[in-house]
Ligand code: ADP
């Protein structure tokens with residue numbers, strides 16, 4: 016479908032580099048006051064006035080971070096923006112601008128790049144961030160995308176990984192694990208399709224978890240939710256590699272330990288069903304597998320009443336003295352040391 020041999024598709028060479036840049040960036044509008052000059056000069060110009068500026072960047076490489084056989088390009092563009100915006104949110108800041116750099120091989124026609132940029136445009140519109148620049152170059156094989164996101168926050172709002180204190184509560188937004196099981200379903204369907212291309216996958220029973228994988232959202236709402244509740248998170252991180260590894264990052268940076276409670280983990284019923292279908296332990300997946308882009312943060316125990324019963328937040332544990340270590344307390348009340356297994360979780364079962 017993406018092959019350039021198709022007579023109806025436009026070869027990138029027909030437009031040239033500048034023609035391509037003009038074409039793909041023409042539908043973007045500016046929404047942020049801090050954007051003084053966006054695309055069209057040698058550099059963008061921004062003005063954050065009295066606010067602090069946050070900067071984060073990510074690289075996505077075809078075959079390493081995404082597989083175009085089940086990731087539509089529009090979703091890929093959207094997700095590439097989301098993962099960066101999520102990093103800004105993880106500092107308790109507000110995302111404001113992005114730059115997007117792409118390297119494309121001539122295997123991609125113009126229509127493919129249009130799809131990619133439509134996803135990027137939708138994300139910019141939804142999250143009210145401005146596309147302020149980027150770079151366009153060629154690659155010998157696949158597609159590479161690098162997104163940089165900028166954000167703003169008052170100095171006192173910024174939440175570092177290093178701010179957690181002993182006795183703070185550990186809180187997570189939304190539910191966890193679903194994005195990974197969505198990927199398992201997509202990979203299974205891809206294998207079925209490779210054997211028999213006439214087999215159209217029926218993903219109806221998996222709609223939530225597949226959407227969590229293909230169209231994750233960044234929690235731009237959390238900063239405002241917490242501000243309205245008058246809660247300042249002491250430490251914060253986003254869930255890209257699995258909460259086990261994210262908890263360890265907070266503990267290490269903050270010099271504290273942690274008790275995480277298995278029975279408190281927020282799991283979606285569809286996620287639990289699919290774990291059973293795949294014969295996988297839902298707790299192992301939920302704590303070791305990532306890409307949910309929820310936020311994990313700590314708050315002072317005295318703030319508990321402010322978030323209690325709020326459907327956006329689940330208290331899943333508390334911080335301890337560093338020498339107590341980092342543990343998962345199981346439903347049977349056994350204490351297991353937390354391990355940072357990230358994406359290798361399933362290869363290293365012990
Ligand atoms: P320069 O030669 O100064 O690097 P370019 O010709 O690469 O400038 O880019 C022209 C303008 O288009 C710049 O504002 C740049 O930031 C923007 N731009 C280039 N490629 C992209 C892209 N893939 N996405 C968004 N903006 C881009």
Ligand code: MG
Nearest residue numbers: 149150151152
């Ligand atoms: Mg350039």
